[in-house]
Amino acid sequence: MSKPVLEILGLHKKFKEIEVLKGVDLEMEPGDVVSVIGSSGSGKTTMLRCVNLLEDFEQGSIRIDGEEIGYTAAPQRRRRKESEIARQRSMTGMVFQQFNLFPHLSALGNVTLGLTKVKQLPKAEATAIAERWLERVGMAERRNHYPGQLSGGQQQRVAIARAIAMNPKVMLFDEVTSALDPELVNEVLNVIKSLAADGMTMLLVTHEMKFAYEVSRRVVFMNQGRIEEQGAPEAVFHNPQSKRLADFLKNAKF
Amino acid sequence: MLDFTRFFVEIYPARWAILEGVGMTLVISFLSIVLGTILGIGVALSLVYGGRVQRFAVRAFLEYVRGTPVFVLILACYYLLSQLVQLTPFQAGLIALTVFCSSHVGENLRGALLALPRGQTEAAKAIGLTFRQTFVYVLAPQALRQALPAWINTASELVKASTLLSVIGVVELMLTTRQIIARNFMSLEFYCLAGIIYFLISFSIERLGRRVERRIALPS
Ligand SMILES: Nc1ncnc2c1ncn2[C@@H]1O[C@H](COP(=O)(O)OP(=O)(O)OP(=O)(O)O)[C@@H](O)[C@H]1O
Ligand SMILES: [Mg+2]
Numbered sequence: 001m002s003k004p005v006l007e008i009l010g011l012h013k014k015f016k017e018i019e020v021l022k023g024v025d026l027e028m029e030p031g032d033v034v035s036v037i038g039s040s041g042s043g044k045t046t047m048l049r050c051v052n053l054l055e056d057f058e059q060g061s062i063r064i065d066g067e068e069i070g071y072t073a074a075p076q077r078r079r080r081k082e083s084e085i086a087r088q089r090s091m092t093g094m095v096f097q098q099f100n101l102f103p104h105l106s107a108l109g110n111v112t113l114g115l116t117k118v119k120q121l122p123k124a125e126a127t128a129i130a131e132r133w134l135e136r137v138g139m140a141e142r143r144n145h146y147p148g149q150l151s152g153g154q155q156q157r158v159a160i161a162r163a164i165a166m167n168p169k170v171m172l173f174d175e176v177t178s179a180l181d182p183e184l185v186n187e188v189l190n191v192i193k194s195l196a197a198d199g200m201t202m203l204l205v206t207h208e209m210k211f212a213y214e215v216s217r218r219v220v221f222m223n224q225g226r227i228e229e230q231g232a233p234e235a236v237f238h239n240p241q242s243k244r245l246a247d248f249l250k251n252a253k254f
Numbered sequence: 255m256l257d258f259t260r261f262f263v264e265i266y267p268a269r270w271a272i273l274e275g276v277g278m279t280l281v282i283s284f285l286s287i288v289l290g291t292i293l294g295i296g297v298a299l300s301l302v303y304g305g306r307v308q309r310f311a312v313r314a315f316l317e318y319v320r321g322t323p324v325f326v327l328i329l330a331c332y333y334l335l336s337q338l339v340q341l342t343p344f345q346a347g348l349i350a351l352t353v354f355c356s357s358h359v360g361e362n363l364r365g366a367l368l369a370l371p372r373g374q375t376e377a378a379k380a381i382g383l384t385f386r387q388t389f390v391y392v393l394a395p396q397a398l399r400q401a402l403p404a405w406i407n408t409a410s411e412l413v414k415a416s417t418l419l420s421v422i423g424v425v426e427l428m429l430t431t432r433q434i435i436a437r438n439f440m441s442l443e444f445y446c447l448a449g450i451i452y453f454l455i456s457f458s459i460e461r462l463g464r465r466v467e468r469r470i471a472l473p474s
Binding site: 052053054082083086087089090092093094096098100101102103104113114117118145146148149159162163166 | 371373374376377378379380381382383384385387391392395396399472473474
């Protein structure tokens with residue numbers, strides 16, 4: 001067994017009074033592809049955002065490649081400095097439901113920004129890396145287009161290139177196809193599949209059950225802030241143990 | 255009515271004075287726009303990202319400035335501020351217009367920053383940009399684009415507001431015009447001339463602004 005690249009231990013998160021994550025544990029090895037399914041409001045997005053340090057959390061710890069992120073290790077648990085947090089954020093790549101491309105930058109500019117400003121690579125090198133990734137997601141010819149000139153599916157592919165070009169340890173995908181027109185969903189899913197096949201470690205939240213079934217090594221079912229059940233896709237989809245998962249699958253679309 | 259023959263006779267000796275007046279109007283407007291914009295960026299940053307105390311203080315300053323006629327602001331700078339430090343009319347006027355400009359720019363930019371989708375900040379953070387980098391490379395370029403039309407408007411407001419500096423003795427176009435009229439009594443003609451010049455300045459600012467706007471517009 002190789003060392004885990006992502007470890008989530010006893011993660012608790014509250015919004016004001018309401019506890020949204022009630023102790024989540026999850027481990028991923030390099031090359032793992034884990035899909036997170038679960039009904040609306042179960043805390044899937046919140047978990048991803050905690051891993052990307054976009055949310056603070058009150059309890060538990062998250063480690064990436066053994067490094068405790070966001071907070072200094074207990075018992076003197078303290079939020080890390082902004083610059084430290086920024087660096088740790090770049091260890092994970094996040095792709096959002098709403099793409100969130102920078103509208104004032106071209107596709108290429110979107111991808112190179114992090115490379116030149118965070119990684120401080122020389123412009124030529126950053127451009128070479130960015131072009132390689134844009135090529136990989138099938139957006140090479142449109143590298144000089146602006147987000148406003150691209151379809152949703154194309155924007156999302158650029159967003160994937162932007163995240164993965166930073167060479168993160170884990171890629172996080174939060175329902176990246178739910179804002180897309182149905183005919184554009186597949187082009188994005190295919191890109192994700194091919195990245196998975198290349199051994200990229202990925203944690204994806206999705207409502208596309210068929211896709212989760214095909215792409216994942218493991219499927220995690222979240223319910224009311226907890227991981228209720230997890231296992232190989234065959235087991236989770238064909239042989240659910242809990243009634244809640246069975247009910248959820250009955251209503252889910254495939 | 256307008257006496258053109260005499261006007262052309264009278265305008266000749268006044269030509270340098272008028273040019274100097276126009277020059278002063280342009281210089282003081284330009285300086286106050288530049289300084290006011292810099293200060294305004296500070297105002298917007300404090301309002302959006304500042305702590306409680308800072309926000310409250312800047313908000314109070316803003317409410318005060320925006321609730322005061324520019325004319326009063328100018329008089330206050332000249333008569334009150336000069337109790338504390340020695341100020342020439344030019345300096346007092348520049349301070350008043352700068353403060354006036356900063357209040358508009360600050361409010362405008364604050365709105366533009368707050369209107370940006372939260373996803374922009376999050377996407378920037380997600381790739382590891384620091385707060386500062388996020389602001390400089392992601393938020394500011396978008397907010398400034400948003401704020402440009404209102405900023406152009408502020409600039410031409412400022413040129414018009416500069417006429418009020420004539421009361422504290424800044425020899426800009428308005429005061430120059432009055433001085434000329436005091437000599438030749440051709441008020442109608444020379445006020446018309448001043449009006450046309452102010453119109454041309456404002457018009458040029460608008461045109462230039464629209465050009466810049468088109469130039470930086472995002473392709474879609
Ligand atoms: N910023 C916030 N402030 C307060 N409550 C929040 C906030 N974000 C999420 N929540 C709440 O936390 C709970 C979990 O939300 P989350 O977005 O993680 O669910 P999800 O599993 O991603 O759902 P969906 O499938 O609809 O995306 C929900 O009850 C939601 O209302
Ligand atoms: Mg969600």
